[in-house]
Amino acid sequence: PLLAKGKLPEDWQVLEEQFLCMGRYGPISRATLVRRGSLGPSLPVILKKLPAGGGAGEEMKHFIELMKFHIQICTHDSLVKALWCQSQTLPLCLVLEAMSLGNFLGFLWQTRQGSVPRKGHIHVLTEKKVFAMAIQIARGLDYLTASQRLIHGDVAARNVLIHQDLTVRLCGLGLAGEVSRRPAVEAAEVPIKWLPPERILKHPVTARSDVWAFGILLYEAVTLGAPPYPALQPSEVLPWLQRQHRMEKPDQCGDDLYRIMRSCWQWKASKRPTFSQLIDQLDSHVPRANEAETLAATERLDLSDYQRTAGVSPREVQLCLSEP
Known part of the structure:
Protein backbone atom coordinates (compact mmCIF):
# COMPACT_ATOMS: atom_id res chain seq x y z
CA PRO A 1 0.00 0.00 0.00
CA LEU A 2 2.83 2.40 0.82
CA LEU A 3 4.46 1.93 -2.57
CA ALA A 4 1.10 2.23 -4.34
CA LYS A 5 0.89 5.78 -2.97
CA GLY A 6 4.17 6.58 -4.63
CA LYS A 7 3.28 5.17 -8.06
CA LEU A 8 3.95 7.47 -11.01
CA PRO A 9 0.59 8.87 -12.23
CA GLU A 10 -0.38 7.54 -15.65
CA ASP A 11 -0.65 11.04 -17.15
CA TRP A 12 3.05 11.71 -16.50
CA GLN A 13 5.85 10.35 -18.64
CA VAL A 14 9.64 10.19 -18.41
CA LEU A 15 11.54 11.86 -21.26
CA GLU A 16 15.16 12.71 -22.11
CA GLU A 17 16.59 9.96 -19.95
CA GLN A 18 20.38 10.28 -19.83
CA PHE A 19 22.71 7.80 -18.10
CA LEU A 20 24.94 9.32 -15.40
CA CYS A 21 26.73 6.40 -13.76
CA MET A 22 26.31 3.00 -12.14
CA GLY A 23 25.04 3.13 -8.57
CA ARG A 24 24.87 0.52 -5.85
CA TYR A 25 21.93 -1.30 -7.42
CA GLY A 26 22.05 -0.32 -11.07
CA PRO A 27 22.07 2.64 -13.45
CA ILE A 28 21.48 6.19 -12.21
CA SER A 29 20.10 8.57 -14.82
CA ARG A 30 18.81 12.08 -15.08
CA ALA A 31 15.53 12.66 -16.88
CA THR A 32 12.62 15.02 -17.30
CA LEU A 33 9.06 14.35 -16.17
CA VAL A 34 6.32 15.91 -18.26
CA ARG A 35 2.55 15.71 -18.15
CA ARG A 36 1.04 14.26 -21.31
CA GLY A 37 -0.63 16.94 -23.41
CA SER A 38 0.39 19.69 -21.01
CA LEU A 39 2.25 22.87 -21.83
CA GLY A 40 3.16 23.30 -18.18
CA PRO A 41 6.68 23.18 -16.78
CA SER A 42 8.72 19.99 -16.90
CA LEU A 43 10.29 18.49 -13.78
CA PRO A 44 13.99 17.46 -13.69
CA VAL A 45 14.48 14.18 -11.80
CA ILE A 46 17.01 11.50 -10.99
CA LEU A 47 16.12 7.86 -11.72
CA LYS A 48 17.57 4.95 -9.75
CA LYS A 49 16.83 1.60 -11.36
CA LEU A 50 17.19 -2.05 -10.49
CA PRO A 51 17.74 -3.80 -13.84
CA ALA A 52 15.32 -6.59 -14.79
CA GLY A 53 18.15 -9.12 -14.88
CA GLY A 54 19.66 -8.07 -11.58
CA GLY A 55 16.62 -7.99 -9.37
CA ALA A 56 16.55 -11.51 -7.93
CA GLY A 57 16.49 -12.37 -4.24
CA GLU A 58 18.16 -10.04 -1.76
CA GLU A 59 18.88 -7.26 -4.26
CA MET A 60 15.20 -6.89 -5.13
CA LYS A 61 14.22 -7.00 -1.45
CA HIS A 62 16.75 -4.30 -0.56
CA PHE A 63 15.68 -2.08 -3.46
CA ILE A 64 12.01 -2.31 -2.44
CA GLU A 65 13.01 -1.40 1.12
CA LEU A 66 14.94 1.56 -0.33
CA MET A 67 11.80 2.77 -2.12
CA LYS A 68 9.65 2.36 1.02
CA PHE A 69 12.23 4.21 3.09
CA HIS A 70 12.33 7.19 0.76
CA ILE A 71 8.56 7.49 0.49
CA GLN A 72 7.85 7.02 4.21
CA ILE A 73 10.82 8.73 5.90
CA CYS A 74 12.37 11.26 3.50
CA THR A 75 9.84 14.05 3.96
CA HIS A 76 12.08 16.64 5.64
CA ASP A 77 13.21 19.71 3.65
CA SER A 78 16.88 18.81 4.23
CA LEU A 79 16.52 15.30 2.77
CA VAL A 80 16.32 14.41 -0.92
CA LYS A 81 12.68 13.45 -1.52
CA ALA A 82 11.21 10.60 -3.52
CA LEU A 83 8.60 11.83 -5.97
CA TRP A 84 7.33 8.51 -7.32
CA CYS A 85 8.37 4.93 -7.82
CA GLN A 86 7.73 2.05 -10.20
CA SER A 87 7.28 -1.10 -8.14
CA GLN A 88 4.77 -3.20 -10.10
CA THR A 89 6.81 -3.79 -13.26
CA LEU A 90 10.48 -4.30 -14.07
CA PRO A 91 12.81 -2.54 -13.99
CA LEU A 92 12.03 -1.27 -10.50
CA CYS A 93 12.59 2.48 -10.47
CA LEU A 94 12.81 5.20 -7.83
CA VAL A 95 12.17 8.77 -9.03
CA LEU A 96 14.00 11.36 -6.90
CA GLU A 97 14.00 15.14 -7.05
CA ALA A 98 17.03 16.57 -8.83
CA MET A 99 19.25 19.34 -7.49
CA SER A 100 20.57 21.65 -10.18
CA LEU A 101 24.26 21.66 -9.16
CA GLY A 102 24.41 17.95 -8.42
CA ASN A 103 26.79 16.41 -5.92
Whole structure:
Protein backbone atom coordinates (compact mmCIF):
# COMPACT_ATOMS: atom_id res chain seq x y z
CA PRO A 1 0.00 0.00 0.00
CA LEU A 2 2.83 2.40 0.82
CA LEU A 3 4.46 1.93 -2.57
CA ALA A 4 1.10 2.23 -4.34
CA LYS A 5 0.89 5.78 -2.97
CA GLY A 6 4.17 6.58 -4.63
CA LYS A 7 3.28 5.17 -8.06
CA LEU A 8 3.95 7.47 -11.01
CA PRO A 9 0.59 8.87 -12.23
CA GLU A 10 -0.38 7.54 -15.65
CA ASP A 11 -0.65 11.04 -17.15
CA TRP A 12 3.05 11.71 -16.50
CA GLN A 13 5.85 10.35 -18.64
CA VAL A 14 9.64 10.19 -18.41
CA LEU A 15 11.54 11.86 -21.26
CA GLU A 16 15.16 12.71 -22.11
CA GLU A 17 16.59 9.96 -19.95
CA GLN A 18 20.38 10.28 -19.83
CA PHE A 19 22.71 7.80 -18.10
CA LEU A 20 24.94 9.32 -15.40
CA CYS A 21 26.73 6.40 -13.76
CA MET A 22 26.31 3.00 -12.14
CA GLY A 23 25.04 3.13 -8.57
CA ARG A 24 24.87 0.52 -5.85
CA TYR A 25 21.93 -1.30 -7.42
CA GLY A 26 22.05 -0.32 -11.07
CA PRO A 27 22.07 2.64 -13.45
CA ILE A 28 21.48 6.19 -12.21
CA SER A 29 20.10 8.57 -14.82
CA ARG A 30 18.81 12.08 -15.08
CA ALA A 31 15.53 12.66 -16.88
CA THR A 32 12.62 15.02 -17.30
CA LEU A 33 9.06 14.35 -16.17
CA VAL A 34 6.32 15.91 -18.26
CA ARG A 35 2.55 15.71 -18.15
CA ARG A 36 1.04 14.26 -21.31
CA GLY A 37 -0.63 16.94 -23.41
CA SER A 38 0.39 19.69 -21.01
CA LEU A 39 2.25 22.87 -21.83
CA GLY A 40 3.16 23.30 -18.18
CA PRO A 41 6.68 23.18 -16.78
CA SER A 42 8.72 19.99 -16.90
CA LEU A 43 10.29 18.49 -13.78
CA PRO A 44 13.99 17.46 -13.69
CA VAL A 45 14.48 14.18 -11.80
CA ILE A 46 17.01 11.50 -10.99
CA LEU A 47 16.12 7.86 -11.72
CA LYS A 48 17.57 4.95 -9.75
CA LYS A 49 16.83 1.60 -11.36
CA LEU A 50 17.19 -2.05 -10.49
CA PRO A 51 17.74 -3.80 -13.84
CA ALA A 52 15.32 -6.59 -14.79
CA GLY A 53 18.15 -9.12 -14.88
CA GLY A 54 19.66 -8.07 -11.58
CA GLY A 55 16.62 -7.99 -9.37
CA ALA A 56 16.55 -11.51 -7.93
CA GLY A 57 16.49 -12.37 -4.24
CA GLU A 58 18.16 -10.04 -1.76
CA GLU A 59 18.88 -7.26 -4.26
CA MET A 60 15.20 -6.89 -5.13
CA LYS A 61 14.22 -7.00 -1.45
CA HIS A 62 16.75 -4.30 -0.56
CA PHE A 63 15.68 -2.08 -3.46
CA ILE A 64 12.01 -2.31 -2.44
CA GLU A 65 13.01 -1.40 1.12
CA LEU A 66 14.94 1.56 -0.33
CA MET A 67 11.80 2.77 -2.12
CA LYS A 68 9.65 2.36 1.02
CA PHE A 69 12.23 4.21 3.09
CA HIS A 70 12.33 7.19 0.76
CA ILE A 71 8.56 7.49 0.49
CA GLN A 72 7.85 7.02 4.21
CA ILE A 73 10.82 8.73 5.90
CA CYS A 74 12.37 11.26 3.50
CA THR A 75 9.84 14.05 3.96
CA HIS A 76 12.08 16.64 5.64
CA ASP A 77 13.21 19.71 3.65
CA SER A 78 16.88 18.81 4.23
CA LEU A 79 16.52 15.30 2.77
CA VAL A 80 16.32 14.41 -0.92
CA LYS A 81 12.68 13.45 -1.52
CA ALA A 82 11.21 10.60 -3.52
CA LEU A 83 8.60 11.83 -5.97
CA TRP A 84 7.33 8.51 -7.32
CA CYS A 85 8.37 4.93 -7.82
CA GLN A 86 7.73 2.05 -10.20
CA SER A 87 7.28 -1.10 -8.14
CA GLN A 88 4.77 -3.20 -10.10
CA THR A 89 6.81 -3.79 -13.26
CA LEU A 90 10.48 -4.30 -14.07
CA PRO A 91 12.81 -2.54 -13.99
CA LEU A 92 12.03 -1.27 -10.50
CA CYS A 93 12.59 2.48 -10.47
CA LEU A 94 12.81 5.20 -7.83
CA VAL A 95 12.17 8.77 -9.03
CA LEU A 96 14.00 11.36 -6.90
CA GLU A 97 14.00 15.14 -7.05
CA ALA A 98 17.03 16.57 -8.83
CA MET A 99 19.25 19.34 -7.49
CA SER A 100 20.57 21.65 -10.18
CA LEU A 101 24.26 21.66 -9.16
CA GLY A 102 24.41 17.95 -8.42
CA ASN A 103 26.79 16.41 -5.92
CA PHE A 104 28.17 18.69 -3.19
CA LEU A 105 31.67 17.19 -3.23
CA GLY A 106 31.85 17.59 -7.00
CA PHE A 107 30.65 21.18 -6.58
CA LEU A 108 33.43 21.83 -4.04
CA TRP A 109 35.99 20.47 -6.49
CA GLN A 110 34.61 22.73 -9.21
CA THR A 111 34.76 25.72 -6.87
CA ARG A 112 38.48 25.01 -6.29
CA GLN A 113 39.08 25.85 -9.92
CA GLY A 114 38.13 29.48 -9.41
CA SER A 115 34.38 29.89 -9.08
CA VAL A 116 33.55 28.10 -12.31
CA PRO A 117 30.27 29.30 -13.85
CA ARG A 118 27.60 26.60 -13.59
CA LYS A 119 24.46 26.92 -15.71
CA GLY A 120 24.81 30.68 -16.07
CA HIS A 121 25.67 31.37 -12.42
CA ILE A 122 29.01 32.07 -10.80
CA HIS A 123 29.10 30.38 -7.43
CA VAL A 124 31.50 31.40 -4.69
CA LEU A 125 31.72 30.03 -1.19
CA THR A 126 32.50 31.91 2.00
CA GLU A 127 32.77 30.63 5.54
CA LYS A 128 29.36 32.19 6.23
CA LYS A 129 27.80 30.14 3.43
CA VAL A 130 29.43 27.00 4.87
CA PHE A 131 27.68 27.77 8.17
CA ALA A 132 24.34 28.13 6.39
CA MET A 133 24.73 24.82 4.55
CA ALA A 134 25.95 23.07 7.69
CA ILE A 135 22.79 24.16 9.54
CA GLN A 136 20.61 22.67 6.79
CA ILE A 137 22.46 19.35 6.91
CA ALA A 138 22.36 19.28 10.73
CA ARG A 139 18.59 19.83 10.65
CA GLY A 140 18.16 16.84 8.36
CA LEU A 141 20.31 14.70 10.64
CA ASP A 142 18.47 15.93 13.73
CA TYR A 143 15.19 14.88 12.10
CA LEU A 144 16.62 11.43 11.35
CA THR A 145 18.19 10.80 14.74
CA ALA A 146 15.77 12.54 17.10
CA SER A 147 12.42 12.17 15.31
CA GLN A 148 12.89 8.94 13.38
CA ARG A 149 15.39 7.18 15.69
CA LEU A 150 17.62 6.46 12.69
CA ILE A 151 21.34 6.67 12.01
CA HIS A 152 22.37 7.85 8.55
CA GLY A 153 25.61 5.90 8.71
CA ASP A 154 27.45 7.57 5.80
CA VAL A 155 27.47 11.34 6.42
CA ALA A 156 29.87 12.94 3.92
CA ALA A 157 29.97 15.67 1.28
CA ARG A 158 29.60 12.96 -1.39
CA ASN A 159 26.18 12.18 0.11
CA VAL A 160 24.84 15.74 -0.14
CA LEU A 161 23.22 17.37 -3.19
CA ILE A 162 23.21 21.12 -3.87
CA HIS A 163 20.89 23.48 -5.74
CA GLN A 164 21.86 26.71 -7.52
CA ASP A 165 20.51 28.80 -4.61
CA LEU A 166 23.04 26.86 -2.44
CA THR A 167 20.39 24.92 -0.55
CA VAL A 168 21.64 21.44 0.27
CA ARG A 169 19.95 18.11 0.97
CA LEU A 170 21.19 14.82 2.31
CA CYS A 171 21.09 11.74 0.13
CA GLY A 172 22.55 8.25 0.57
CA LEU A 173 19.69 7.59 2.98
CA GLY A 174 18.40 4.23 1.85
CA LEU A 175 20.82 2.31 4.03
CA ALA A 176 20.15 4.06 7.34
CA GLY A 177 19.84 1.83 10.39
CA GLU A 178 18.01 2.09 13.67
CA VAL A 179 19.64 3.87 16.59
CA SER A 180 21.30 1.45 19.04
CA ARG A 181 21.54 -1.24 16.38
CA ARG A 182 24.29 -1.81 13.87
CA PRO A 183 23.56 0.41 10.86
CA ALA A 184 22.69 -1.30 7.61
CA VAL A 185 25.72 0.45 6.09
CA GLU A 186 28.56 -1.90 6.92
CA ALA A 187 31.76 -0.24 8.10
CA ALA A 188 33.64 -1.79 5.19
CA GLU A 189 31.38 0.08 2.76
CA VAL A 190 32.08 3.48 4.37
CA PRO A 191 35.62 4.85 3.96
CA ILE A 192 37.50 4.68 7.26
CA LYS A 193 38.37 8.39 7.25
CA TRP A 194 34.69 9.24 7.84
CA LEU A 195 34.11 6.63 10.56
CA PRO A 196 34.08 7.39 14.29
CA PRO A 197 36.36 5.24 16.43
CA GLU A 198 33.52 3.08 17.72
CA ARG A 199 32.60 1.99 14.21
CA ILE A 200 36.20 1.26 13.23
CA LEU A 201 36.46 -0.88 16.37
CA LYS A 202 33.04 -2.48 15.66
CA HIS A 203 31.60 -1.23 18.96
CA PRO A 204 27.91 -0.26 19.33
CA VAL A 205 26.91 2.89 17.47
CA THR A 206 24.62 5.71 18.53
CA ALA A 207 23.16 8.82 16.93
CA ARG A 208 26.38 10.60 17.89
CA SER A 209 28.34 8.34 15.56
CA ASP A 210 26.88 10.50 12.78
CA VAL A 211 28.06 13.60 14.68
CA TRP A 212 31.71 12.55 14.23
CA ALA A 213 31.18 12.23 10.46
CA PHE A 214 29.38 15.60 10.40
CA GLY A 215 32.60 17.15 11.74
CA ILE A 216 34.49 15.55 8.84
CA LEU A 217 31.90 17.00 6.43
CA LEU A 218 32.54 20.48 7.87
CA TYR A 219 36.25 19.95 7.16
CA GLU A 220 35.44 18.93 3.57
CA ALA A 221 33.28 22.01 3.04
CA VAL A 222 35.74 24.61 4.35
CA THR A 223 38.69 23.02 2.46
CA LEU A 224 36.71 22.82 -0.80
CA GLY A 225 36.69 19.04 -0.88
CA ALA A 226 40.14 18.12 0.41
CA PRO A 227 40.49 14.55 1.71
CA PRO A 228 40.42 14.29 5.50
CA TYR A 229 43.70 13.38 7.26
CA PRO A 230 45.60 14.30 4.06
CA ALA A 231 48.98 13.13 5.41
CA LEU A 232 47.68 9.72 6.53
CA GLN A 233 46.79 6.53 4.72
CA PRO A 234 43.41 5.06 5.80
CA SER A 235 45.13 2.27 7.77
CA GLU A 236 47.02 4.88 9.84
CA VAL A 237 43.95 6.80 11.02
CA LEU A 238 42.87 4.72 14.03
CA PRO A 239 46.34 4.51 15.72
CA TRP A 240 46.76 8.26 15.12
CA LEU A 241 43.38 9.03 16.73
CA GLN A 242 44.17 6.69 19.64
CA ARG A 243 47.21 8.88 20.36
CA GLN A 244 44.71 11.74 20.84
CA HIS A 245 45.63 13.54 17.61
CA ARG A 246 42.99 15.43 15.64
CA MET A 247 43.13 17.35 12.37
CA GLU A 248 44.51 20.86 12.66
CA LYS A 249 42.50 23.96 11.82
CA PRO A 250 42.36 24.36 8.03
CA ASP A 251 43.31 27.59 6.31
CA GLN A 252 40.34 29.97 5.99
CA CYS A 253 38.55 28.22 8.85
CA GLY A 254 37.62 30.48 11.74
CA ASP A 255 38.07 29.54 15.38
CA ASP A 256 34.32 29.12 15.97
CA LEU A 257 33.88 26.63 13.14
CA TYR A 258 36.99 24.72 14.17
CA ARG A 259 35.80 24.45 17.77
CA ILE A 260 32.56 22.92 16.50
CA MET A 261 34.55 20.42 14.40
CA ARG A 262 36.67 19.45 17.39
CA SER A 263 33.59 18.97 19.57
CA CYS A 264 32.35 16.46 16.98
CA TRP A 265 35.62 14.52 17.25
CA GLN A 266 35.45 13.66 20.95
CA TRP A 267 36.61 10.06 21.37
CA LYS A 268 33.73 9.24 23.73
CA ALA A 269 30.47 9.50 21.80
CA SER A 270 28.59 10.73 24.88
CA LYS A 271 30.80 13.84 24.98
CA ARG A 272 29.90 14.88 21.44
CA PRO A 273 27.07 17.40 21.00
CA THR A 274 23.67 16.34 19.70
CA PHE A 275 22.52 17.65 16.35
CA SER A 276 20.07 19.93 18.13
CA GLN A 277 22.96 21.44 20.09
CA LEU A 278 25.04 21.71 16.91
CA ILE A 279 22.25 23.64 15.17
CA ASP A 280 22.14 26.11 18.08
CA GLN A 281 25.95 26.48 18.09
CA LEU A 282 26.19 26.98 14.33
CA ASP A 283 23.30 29.44 14.36
CA SER A 284 24.83 31.49 17.18
CA HIS A 285 28.12 31.86 15.27
CA VAL A 286 26.64 32.87 11.90
CA PRO A 287 26.75 36.64 12.64
CA ARG A 288 30.54 36.43 13.23
CA ALA A 289 31.31 34.14 10.29
CA ASN A 290 33.51 35.53 7.52
CA GLU A 291 31.47 36.61 4.50
CA ALA A 292 34.07 38.93 2.96
CA GLU A 293 36.67 36.38 1.81
CA THR A 294 35.94 33.78 -0.85
CA LEU A 295 37.16 30.29 0.04
CA ALA A 296 39.96 29.18 -2.26
CA ALA A 297 42.51 26.40 -2.53
CA THR A 298 46.01 26.90 -3.90
CA GLU A 299 46.90 23.26 -4.48
CA ARG A 300 45.47 21.35 -7.42
CA LEU A 301 43.33 18.33 -6.57
CA ASP A 302 44.37 15.18 -8.41
CA LEU A 303 41.40 12.84 -8.40
CA SER A 304 43.43 9.63 -8.48
CA ASP A 305 45.46 10.91 -5.51
CA TYR A 306 42.20 11.85 -3.79
CA GLN A 307 40.78 8.39 -4.33
CA ARG A 308 43.86 6.76 -2.84
CA THR A 309 44.30 9.19 0.09
CA ALA A 310 40.61 9.32 1.02
CA GLY A 311 40.18 5.57 0.57
CA VAL A 312 37.09 5.92 -1.63
CA SER A 313 36.21 3.71 -4.56
CA PRO A 314 36.46 4.81 -8.22
CA ARG A 315 32.65 4.48 -8.37
CA GLU A 316 32.27 7.04 -5.57
CA VAL A 317 34.50 9.52 -7.44
CA GLN A 318 32.49 8.90 -10.62
CA LEU A 319 29.25 9.60 -8.75
CA CYS A 320 30.65 12.88 -7.43
CA LEU A 321 31.75 14.02 -10.88
CA SER A 322 28.52 13.09 -12.67
CA GLU A 323 26.73 16.08 -14.14
CA PRO A 324 23.51 16.95 -12.28
